[in-house]
Amino acid sequence: MDEWASPEQLASEAFRAGQVRALELKKKAKSALTSFTQSERFKKLCRKTFDEVDFDHSNCVDTKEVYCAVLLLYLKLVKIVNTAKPPSKHVIERLVHEVDIDKTGVLNYEEFLSLATVLCKNVAGRVGIEAAWKFIGGPLIAMATVHLVDYMYDAPAFIPNFLVQVFISLRNPIVVSVVSALIIPALLERIDTAALTEADIVAESKGSTGRK
Numbered sequence: 348m349d350e351w352a353s354p355e356q357l358a359s360e361a362f363r364a365g366q367v368r369a370l371e372l373k374k375k376a377k378s379a380l381t382s383f384t385q386s387e388r389f390k391k392l393c394r395k396t397f398d399e400v401d402f403d404h405s406n407c408v409d410t411k412e413v414y415c416a417v418l419l420l421y422l423k424l425v426k427i428v429n430t431a432k433p434p435s436k437h438v439i440e441r442l443v444h445e446v447d448i449d450k451t452g453v454l455n456y457e458e459f460l461s462l463a464t465v466l467c468k469n470v471a472g473r474v475g476i477e478a479a480w481k482f483i484g485g486p487l488i489a490m491a492t493v494h495l496v497d498y499m500y501d502a503p504a505f506i507p508n509f510l511v512q513v514f515i516s517l518r519n520p521i522v523v524s525v526v527s528a529l530i531i532p533a534l535l536e537r538i539d540t541a542a543l544t545e546a547d548i549v550a551e552s553k554g555s556t557g558r559k
Contacts, residue, residue: 384464393463396420397456407453410443413462420463434466442466 383389400416401408408416414436421433439462446462447454454462 384467389467390460392420392423393460394456396423397459407451407455408459409453410440413443413454413459414439416459417463417466420467424467439466 396416396419397408399419400412417439418433442462442465443454446458448458
């Protein structure tokens, strides 16, 4: 850039650079699209949440309102995926700055939807795991437990008695469900942590680019 550029030229260059970074984040949102975030259900949730925090009906929300909107959106998502870990205020503030194309300090609905798509892509992973567990994982484990117990009845000499008693108790579907309830949340927690860490990295990298 010309070192003798006028303030107007500098402002114009900064504006264009901001637009480029915002468009990059929008591309990130597009790559994060899943069957869930593309669904009408997700878009309706985002629209309803946006309207609920847009008190003056200006079709724009500032950073504080976006933070409230994201928390509210996650509360609604809990009904779909039981528990969904919301991002930190730090992550939201950075992403708001980057997705704000016109740099007005507020987000319109389309900008908010892009931000929500990036933040909520981990929900698709939760939906997939819970559906797979419900229709595949649970029945398979139950069947394996039953077959294992039957094998123990047929060949008890090869297995210590206390293990026989343990696996016999696991034949109860209620016990299988309890054990599963301890495992699945840990797996979902890993999904949340990975997704939010990625969002933080994206926000941090965008912020670093903007400061150069």
